[in-house]
Amino acid sequence: MTDLSGLFAPERVVVIGATDREGSVGRALLENLSTFEGEILPVNPNRETVLGEQCYPGIDAVPDTSSSDLAVVAVPASGVVDVVRQIADADLKNVVVITAGFSESGDRGRQREQELIEVAEEYDLNLVGPNCVGLICTVSGLNVTFAQGRPPAGNISLMSQSGAFIAAVLGWAAQHGVGFRHVVSLGNEAVLDEVDFIAEWGDDPDTDVILAYLEDVDDGQRFIETAREVTKHTPIVVIKSGRTEAGAEAAASHTGSIAGSDEAYTAGLHQAGTLRAMNIQEVFDFGQVLAGQPLLDHDEVAIITNGGGPGVLTADAIGESRLTIADFGDEVSADLAELLPEEADVTNPLDIIGDADLARFRQTLDIVLGADTVGGAVVLSVPTALFDFEELADALGDLQKRHEKPVVACLMGGEEANHAADILETYGIPNYFDPARAVPGLAALAEYRDVTERAYESPAEFDVDHERASRILAEAVDRDVEYLGVEAMDLLDAYGIPTPAGGLAESAADAEAIAAEIDGPVVMKIVSPDIIHKSDMGGVEVGVPIEEVQDTYQSIHERATDHEPDATVIGVRVEELVDPDESTETIVGAKRDAQFGHLVMFGLGGIFVQIFEDTSFRVAPVSDREARDMTAEIQAAPMLRGARGRTPADLDAVVETIQRVSQLVTDYPAITELDVNPLVVSPDGVHAVDLRLTVDSEELLSGY
Amino acid sequence: MTDLSGLFAPERVVVIGATDREGSVGRALLENLSTFEGEILPVNPNRETVLGEQCYPGIDAVPDTSSSDLAVVAVPASGVVDVVRQIADADLKNVVVITAGFSESGDRGRQREQELIEVAEEYDLNLVGPNCVGLICTVSGLNVTFAQGRPPAGNISLMSQSGAFIAAVLGWAAQHGVGFRHVVSLGNEAVLDEVDFIAEWGDDPDTDVILAYLEDVDDGQRFIETAREVTKHTPIVVIKSGRTEAGAEAAASHTGSIAGSDEAYTAGLHQAGTLRAMNIQEVFDFGQVLAGQPLLDHDEVAIITNGGGPGVLTADAIGESRLTIADFGDEVSADLAELLPEEADVTNPLDIIGDADLARFRQTLDIVLGADTVGGAVVLSVPTALFDFEELADALGDLQKRHEKPVVACLMGGEEANHAADILETYGIPNYFDPARAVPGLAALAEYRDVTERAYESPAEFDVDHERASRILAEAVDRDVEYLGVEAMDLLDAYGIPTPAGGLAESAADAEAIAAEIDGPVVMKIVSPDIIHKSDMGGVEVGVPIEEVQDTYQSIHERATDHEPDATVIGVRVEELVDPDESTETIVGAKRDAQFGHLVMFGLGGIFVQIFEDTSFRVAPVSDREARDMTAEIQAAPMLRGARGRTPADLDAVVETIQRVSQLVTDYPAITELDVNPLVVSPDGVHAVDLRLTVDSEELLSGY
Structure with a gap:
């Protein structure tokens, strides 16, 4: 170094x-x-x-x-x-x-x-x-x-x-x-x-804290490797500009270079252990609280206030964050009840009422910060005639140090709040007028705790059939195509990803022979690099009985040539009909990013990806932990976990498939895009039912 | 008054x-x-x-x-x-x-x-x-x-x-x-x-502007009526506390009263024409810009900056808002090119480069604010030795007044920025360090323009069969039930909402007679106020041919009594099988809110409502315009408009159904909850296929 x-x-x-x-x-x-x-x-x-x-x-x-x-x-x-x-x-x-x-x-x-x-x-x-x-x-x-x-x-x-x-x-x-x-x-x-x-x-x-304003990262893998080590002990807060479409266009014109997709940055910055700030204010808010306060041990926090309204606004901000409102528990509540006037509610947010003096602030905060269920606190105060903000600031600093739990403050007022803020600063406690700014800072302390706690496991190395995979890709290059469809299903098979039993038929007789090996009616799909939307042109038949396989072969073939007279037709894939009970269609994909290398994607199929953009990304190679996180962080995750009385899907199989796809694209960087769509997931496992990939033939030729 | x-x-x-x-x-x-x-x-x-x-x-x-x-x-x-x-x-x-x-x-x-x-x-x-x-x-x-x-x-x-x-x-x-x-x-x-x-x-x-911190609204209808009139000429910015679950719980403990659902407030505040601020900062930011600047005529805005990075951050903020980056057009770009150094790009965001002096700021801003495509501008500057922020502030104020278009500023710096901000204030121009704060203010000017432009049409009054509807509800009260299911489908029919042909059979012979009137196989559903999840207990059979109707009647009946021995079984509904091509399942619902009265809901069925919470609400009575907005503002709206090569659904029929449901619950306030689920929508119309509603029997009795 x-x-x-x-x-x-x-x-x-x-x-x-x-x-x-x-x-x-x-x-x-x-x-x-x-x-x-x-x-x-x-x-x-x-x-x-x-x-x-x-x-x-x-x-x-x-x-x-x-x-x-x-x-x-x-x-x-x-x-x-x-x-x-x-x-x-x-x-x-x-x-x-x-x-x-x-x-x-x-x-x-x-x-x-x-x-x-x-x-x-x-x-x-x-x-x-x-x-x-x-x-x-x-x-x-x-x-x-x-x-x-x-x-x-x-x-x-x-x-x-x-x-x-x-x-x-x-x-x-x-x-x-x-x-x-x-x-x-x-x-x-x-x-x-x-x-x-x-x-x-x-x-x-x-x-103690590193802040970075970034427009692009040249070498994403190097960035992740280095930052991953550093963030084990030193937090890094990044603001990455050009994260929206409008911003990315402006950035391209400003820097003259097209930065990678924001999905790649989102995944890469996360895998690097950095915290991402969404605006300038957040960069410095996160920086200050990370530099001045200990981490949150757990996500439950307390709100202490002398005014009800600001307490509720703070609860709203917590409701929008990853944090939750701590439950004080009976013992702490009883202690508080002893201290506070009868009309005070001893729940969290704790409103110690407008007539609170400094002693009441001090005593209640001491009890609350001492509670096991409380990881940290937001302390709010509106100005009253009963105490001085500067004294309160000193009390907060003192109690924060004593309890070693993070505290952020909203001493809300004018000039007197500024003086109090200066005192709080000496204790490393940030002060804000708006609780909506205080809470994200506290949440950043929890987010960084997660980073320090996460173990970076090496991606698994599955035993795969490299030779066969290379052969399949080489055949594609021989055929002079960049786009591969179901004819490349064996590539998945070579990488241990379950595919329906079957094979490529190059004649009607072939098709029948393959179908004969399969129990029950089969699925038949046209195989042609020139036909991308197979179903739309009648290139897919589902549930074909053995006796109709030969005729179906012919009719699919004819429709294909009618539809696209110049299409190169490789044949028809004949395969087992996969239709397990309680199945869900998912997508596992990968695409190559200029900065970060391959990005692996997971989501539910169809409109969930197209309209809701409910997807999760990671930079490859993807570890077991990361793949599992991907399946958990999509919004539709409850569907896989067994919402609405369904049997939970075989998530382990999904997690393994994500990793195997990650290994495949890592092994073959010449694959520029790959989509297993759908990957049918059921309680009993997964099946890759369709595949599309594009390869950079020149790179493939030079590399293998 | x-x-x-x-x-x-x-x-x-x-x-x-x-x-x-x-x-x-x-x-x-x-x-x-x-x-x-x-x-x-x-x-x-x-x-x-x-x-x-x-x-x-x-x-x-x-x-x-x-x-x-x-x-x-x-x-x-x-x-x-x-x-x-x-x-x-x-x-x-x-x-x-x-x-x-x-x-x-x-x-x-x-x-x-x-x-x-x-x-x-x-x-x-x-x-x-x-x-x-x-x-x-x-x-x-x-x-x-x-x-x-x-x-x-x-x-x-x-x-x-x-x-x-x-x-x-x-x-x-x-x-x-x-x-x-x-x-x-x-x-x-x-x-x-x-x-x-x-x-x-x-x-x-x-x-000129009304700001309101609200914890609850006692009479939602009165609030909407009054604020709707006022917001035609005076903007109202509302911060409503208790909008998250955590916040609502805190508010309930603080005020002792449970405020209505946030869906009701979101809908009600919107229908009232108020702008909703999400935190304290926004209340005052919106207030200041609305008090100081003219409205945005249209949503395209310009960014002018002497530093590329801050310009990109501003583009990001615009990308996250409703605003867009204006296209300058060839003529304006040509004028700018004449003025600016060769290395400057004359696109928006307009980076006039670090060596810009006051004259360059002034001249480019004059051209840009004069452009027809530009509704308003964010002007950014980092401090340089070439000009003074205070002079720039005066220039901005002067040009803003001259062009009568809104301008917000980010003169980014320390002490000198504060002095400039004081000058900008005299022109009503807000100044921020962070562009992420400037852009929402500009967007508020566009949002309020929408409010001033919207016409408040009266809800339509459809010709409905009141008498029949009242009779159906009275029968429910006679049967001493609060919960009604498909037996109340005639209620929808009375309100002109298409339902499948069919009727309630109280015997197997009845069932066959009803089925005989229907073309093709029928759908049969158990009708019992005690069985809510009909399908789960085998209470629904789809596609029953006429010859099996009598047997099916018996078996459904038996399964019902096996499942729930004490259930009151009213009979079996026999109806036409509705399964149009390219259909989508939607939900139209209503629920009574303590503050706002009935809230009408629209969304796609199943997990879209349950997991994605992709729904839209309005306070009843709902006008045509409002119902149309509801169908447009769900995230899944593209599915109805004909995404992925589908024929567009009959949105007019959906819009009308929403209004008819709104009229139904407005006419019968005793209906506390109602769900038409699914409302099957196809290119050829809609069909209400299932219904659940709950009524307050006592209220119903006293009211009718």
Whole structure:
């Protein structure tokens, strides 16, 4: 793993392109560096001094350069590659390139960026950018950015693929008391990317939370592997832009690259153990509560309030979250009843009534946080004449520390609430006006607990018939088709996925012979790479008795050629009729994503997928645990578990099929899309009844 | 309509229970009244002066009392009724009762409240409370509350059923520049309730937006009727607490009353034309943008930004809203291309690039707001050295006024953004750090436009056979049952809802006779008020040929008595087999809600209702437009419109059935629940195939 600490803790900073011209990047860099505790060395061939300091004509003129220096480059794009080479020649390893005009701007820029990458690789440089706002380390006072605003120090580190996002956040953070340890604007990520900083900050004992604004992830598998390790101990909160269709279109126009599907990001970010924030507010809300509070041990929480209405609003917010309202239990309720006025209800939400004073807040909160059933608490207060918000803030902080359970506060008011919020901040307790903001923060503490508790099991490796599978795919390539249908059912069979007994008939006699091996009437399906919607053109017959098989073979064949005279007809698949009692049609699919590799999908068939989009995705390879989660997280899951008096479906068989499909596409990356649709699921097992897949023939040929 | 203006613009205020005891309500009231421009008259029999002012022993001692005075009551609960009678005797009409200890606290309190209501009715008083925080009018400086914080003046009026909510908001509003015209804490609503203030503020030309925090609505029909009129010209934003299961439970414990179902509130608030806010933040965000900006003419909006990332985040927020990203069109794009640097993309979101100065912002915004395809805009800016946020704020305000299209801003930064926000506020333009907050505000402007544009048509009155319907229901009462099944199919027939041909057979011979009238095999169903799940016990046979009808009659009968020996068996319904091509099973239902009256429901049958809860509700009576909206707003709507190559279903017949069911339950309020399930819908019409309803027999008997 590359050590990037030199980027944040250099001894000296060399500023190449330093100038005192008003409004220039070079000047802003120097001004922002004023807090840096080390030496600053301006470089500019056209100046002897900059802002009164000695200026060097080139980095080769700077004395005693070493790998413990950081270079920041703000010269015109055309000169950057040469300058970076000079930096490397002067033994520096850590470089920040601010200059724009690289891969984000046309062919010339792309070529420049390639050259920059080559220099960086040649010298093994830790290079940030180009086209970035720079980086900050609040510990050493290092601020090599040209942005306004200086964030306070803290235990959160922030990276962003958008420079504008950094520029917007710095001033805002200063005002809202959000403290950072490191901040990096990633720019074009020519060399160092988001995964490198996740690894770096994961190793940094003083970074308690990592926040990331991402527009795309270049190598999804690497991202998952790295983040999965880091999130075992350090939470990562990600805001991924371009998650809606409108956003993705805007992103494509903004970054010039099409990011992967949001299904892939949703699955990948989840498998990586990151928490996903849906807006800017959430990124920082989650960051602050994760940085300041212990995790929720379990999902039941208490609400304590001196006003009924806000308590109900909080219960609404909890009702919308994964959390639940804790049941206090008789003993705790009895203790509370002793303390509280008669008219107070001793249930949760606990309304300690408008005449509550500080002592009542303190005593009830002490009892409630002490209750085993309570994992954490939202404490609300409206201002009254009976106590001071600042005293209440101190009491909350004290009790939170004592009970070691997370507390979030809604001390709702004006100026006095702000002062109380400042006090709460010293205890790491966030304060909000709106309970609808407090509850998601608490829920994030539960979500991250799940991440820390989950065991990353390796995907199972089933014993499969590779040779046969490769042969089937090779045959497809020989036939010069990219699209395969039921003729490839044997591929599933080779991977141990149950398919109906049967086979491909290339003549009417063949068909009868196959049917003779099968008990009862059969199903017959046209097999042609040119006919995708088989049923629509009469290409499927269900329940054909043995004596009609030959005739049916002919009629299917005729309908196919009538329908599509130029269609290549491979034959007719004859197979056992699968129609178990209490069956449900499901789909197991996979598609290749540019960033994350194969994405495996599960859902119920038909309109559940098409209209309700009730599907679940994971990035392959999929483990047993993940496959099981997929079957549980679709909305229609109760149907499989046996809703409405039905016998539960054989979920184990579904879970295994998902994993076998995952293994198949992982083994054959040339499969670009695959749909087992339907996978018929019953209480007694599964049957893959139909199949479509597309392969990248060229890739297949080169790979196998 | 009661005139409530005297509550807000009295000549003098009589404070009964005035005192200078520190921390008392009486003292807080006097202190808060210090800004009032009229005379303040303290009343307290135990004091000669209060805070240095003359104090009267009773209201009868106050000189020249008249209906233009306002009385505020803060004496102990036991004395309130007498005091209010004295107030009335002194000719005052407007009274605010702060005192608690009424219906919210036990039997004694409930009795007191009843007495209070009687006095108020006797004297025709405008009485606010009891158990409230009071009211405020910023115009006259009137503040008869005991709460801390004093909101600035504005054109928004706020009511709340939670006093704590008011207490929380006042100080916060002062700090966040949210200005109010009137504020009312409704308390127990013994006399005046939320509907009265909606009517009052609807008539107030200076209230531009009404905000309401509601815990329940007592008379849903009255609420809908009043708010429907008011929202034609004045937007109402409602936050209804207790909308989730957790919230509703908390509310029940808090208010002691069970509010109606959230489906009823969702439907009722929508039909009333109110906008529903889901959290506190939204209430005020919606309020501010509605008070400050014109409505969106259409849903296409522009995004203008000097930073790509924030633009993409805004596109995401738009992707999640009802709004869409406007297409600029060739002409506008060409104009923009002339203005912008070559590397800028002239599409929407429009990134005018980080080196944009004020002139570029101004010119591009002028072009974009001038575009016909653009209904409004989100303008984003991150801070740069090239211009000042305050100048940009003025430019935005100027252009917004000039183009008369709504603009919301995200000038993202720290201190400088706050100053800019103050300037934007003078133009009525809200400013946010997070685009995810800006976009819902803009969407609220579109939602309210829909409200102003919708015509409230009267529900249709179909020609139905009342007499027959009443007879059928009377028969049920005679049989002493509350639950009716298919034996009541004639009720639907009487209301013109198509049912399968057939009838009730009370003997095997009967059954054969009915079957003989029907073409083809029939469906036979057990008819018994004691057997709800007919199919489960073998009580339904489908496709019975005429020759088997007599035997089937016997076997169904036997199975019924085997299954439920004590069941009353009325007979067997014999009917035509309805199985049209391309049919879909739907449900039309109705249930009586305590607050809103009957709620009519539509959805697809089976798991769509049970697992996906994909249903749509309206409060009866339902108009044609509303019934049509119901069929359109379920998620599965594409199935009815003819998804996947199907022939579209006969939606007109569905729409008519919904209205006929609405008319049926409106005509017979004693029907507490009714389900036509399934209503089989095909391209050729509808058939009500099964029916269950429950009636309140006592009510039915007394009513008809």
